[in-house]
Amino acid sequence: MPLTLLPQDNLPRIIHAAPIGICITNAEGRFEMVNPAYCDFYGYAEQELLGQHFTLVVPEAERARLTEQHRAFIHGEADQECREEHEVRCKNGERRTILAEASRLVDAQGEVKKVTYVVDITRQNALQRRLAFLASHDELTGLLNRRAGMSRLDEEIRRGQRYGTLLSVAIIDLDHFKRINDRHGHAVGDEVLCETAALMRQELRASDALVRLGGEEFLVILPGVDRPRALEAIERLRRLIELTPMGQPGLALTLSAGVANWQAGESSHLLLERADKVLYRAKARGRNLALMT
Structure with missing residues (x-):
């Protein structure tokens, strides 16, 4: 009633x-x-x-x-x-x-x-949406964070194992980034990180993933991309960053990158390890360089 x-x-x-x-x-x-x-x-x-x-x-x-x-x-x-x-x-x-x-x-x-x-x-x-976003994204740049990025990489590897699809990755490090923080302050450093992240995200395909691993280090996940095309894609990023003023007039930035193509049966850990090794080779050869395994 x-x-x-x-x-x-x-x-x-x-x-x-x-x-x-x-x-x-x-x-x-x-x-x-x-x-x-x-x-x-x-x-x-x-x-x-x-x-x-x-x-x-x-x-x-x-x-x-x-x-x-x-x-x-x-x-x-x-x-x-x-x-x-x-x-x-x-x-x-x-x-x-x-x-x-x-x-x-x-x-x-x-x-x-x-x-x-x-x-x-x-x-x-x-607030709930914000917390959910921060659980998988970097607060400063809005990119996927390390945890979400690794999850995405494992997902792409599983897809490759199941369907035999291609997969390439790149680890990118901004050259001498500490100098920017030391000379211009962390506020400018944060601004540069955000601008760099936005530029790279715009240059990549919608199907690619850009991850902030921490500090000035990024991971690029390139599904369906073979070795030559992967190196070409990262080289475009390198040239874009090199030619674009950052943060304030006169402030230049470059990046070094190590690119690796996934091999059947390879874990995400081993794949990133190979990319990381070639990144250090690029740095040892003078930086502002993208190399592939």
Whole structure:
């Protein structure tokens, strides 16, 4: 059986004082009461909402679904609606995320109403997305971090073992990067790292992966690429970085790279070990060089 509303002389006062957004809609889905917290959240004055359909604050794509959900709830037997996250639209066009829970009630005339309690979880969701992003990405550059990069590499190796597809990798190290931090400060160093990461990411294919291994060291994963094409791709990166001013006028940067082609049955550890060895050969030969095993 539906619950019964509190006496009319108490209900408005309680709803008005509530710290969370509360609205009451009739069986047709039109607002009959909205409290100040509800109005403040959506940016509407009370008189702008009363009499309007509740989908006024719902994105157009969701209106039909939520209208049907409202109808089913009004005519159903459950006294409470399950908590559900919704995206909503404020008066200024801003989109937010709410956690909504509703109760099906009756008024003194026996008409069924729906009272909905709204909690803003936009920031919580944004924080959760941010934490999920940081679990797999480098905070400074936005690239995949070492853990996620190694997972991606193992995934590509498994694909190669199963389907016989090609795979190449490169380990890249920015030459004399410590000098930039020492001479210009870590803020400039961070700026250079971000610019370098963005340049390399733009030059690579969408199917490639760029990973920040740590410090000024990066890993490039090139699925479906043979030895000559892999070296060509990394050489393009080398020339791009060499010719692009970084951080501030007069600040130049180069990179050294070791490129390796995956061999059937080889683990990610052995593959990176080979790439790392050839990287050190490139450094020993004067830096600003990309070499392949």
